[in-house]
Amino acid sequence: MKADPAVQRRLLDLAGVDAELARVQHQRRTMPELAEVADGEKAAQAKRDAQVAVQMQLDDLDREVARQEKEIDAVRAREDRDRKLLAGGTVGAKQLTDLEHELATLERRQAILEDDLLELMERREAVEMDGKHASVELARAEEALAEANRRRDENLADLDTNESRRDAERAKILPDIPEDLLALYERKRKQKGIGAALLRARRCGACRIELDRREISRIKDTAGDEVLECEECGAILIRTPESGL
Template identity: 65%
Template structure:
């Protein structure tokens, strides 16, 4: 394949743009924020599960407290009724004895219920503290995730801007090459990563391998407009005064 030496040197401009586009793509795939977000999402799920568990316990305790208070109110109402009957003086001696016995029983029952209620209230206070702590941790985890997402989005926006500029630049440069030369360049680039590189000090700029004597001899024999490819990586080697030939 033939190409004017000036045209071959312009391949280095195309390779420079393609290298930058490759860096953009690599950067997009390996943003540290991606790892941060994955870990932050895991923490958000864990903190949310912890908060849900505490809130469930708190809800159960609230129902227990309400049930206990309702039972205490019922006992108190029964006591008030019995005291009203005693105060009315309209009950017989046997019923009076029964009422006094029932009042004593109700008093003990109410005392036990109130003790249980106090224990429930103390447990609820402790769980409420746990709930507040879990809620704060959940909020912190959410903020950490949001911060990582904001930084990721900012980095991606910068990369997209760079990519758009370089893509436009590549289109302009690529349009200056004949289709066969560009096809060879693109084929090598897609398979090896670099389509063209400078031959410098007898070393291929793409694979960094120094050419042996036979390869150097072939390159020396090639005409200036011959398109020379590296025997190792296939990249088009652009020859200049720095090639060491």
């Protein structure tokens, strides 16, 4: 394939733009903020789960407290009824003994229930403190996640801007390159990652391998408009005064 040397050198401009576009894509995939966001989402979810677990404990304790209070109220109501019967003076001796025995039993039962209720309330207070701590931890995790998201989005916006500029540069270069040469370049770029490279100081700019004397001699004898390829990596070799020929 033949192409004007100036046109061939235009491939270097295209290769430079494509290299920058490749870097943009690489940065888009590997930016540290992506891992930070992923880790932040996991951390925030763990804190949410912890908060939910605490709330479930509180709900269970609230139900137990309500049940305990209801039972205490029932004991107190029974005790009030018995005391009214005693105060009324209308019960017989046997019923009086039974009532006194029942009142003693109710008093003991009430004391036990109230102690249990106090223990429940203390447990609830401790769990409530855990809940406040969990809320603080969740707020911190969500704040860290929001910051990671903000930095990721800023970086993505910068990359988008850079990519748009490079795409515009690429669009200006393409009309300068013949279709057959461009097709060859694109094929090489797809296969090797680099479509064209400068031959500088007898070294290929794509694979960085120094060409042997035989190859250098062949290149010297090749017409300037002949499109050459690196025998090592296959990239299109662009000759300039820097090539050392």
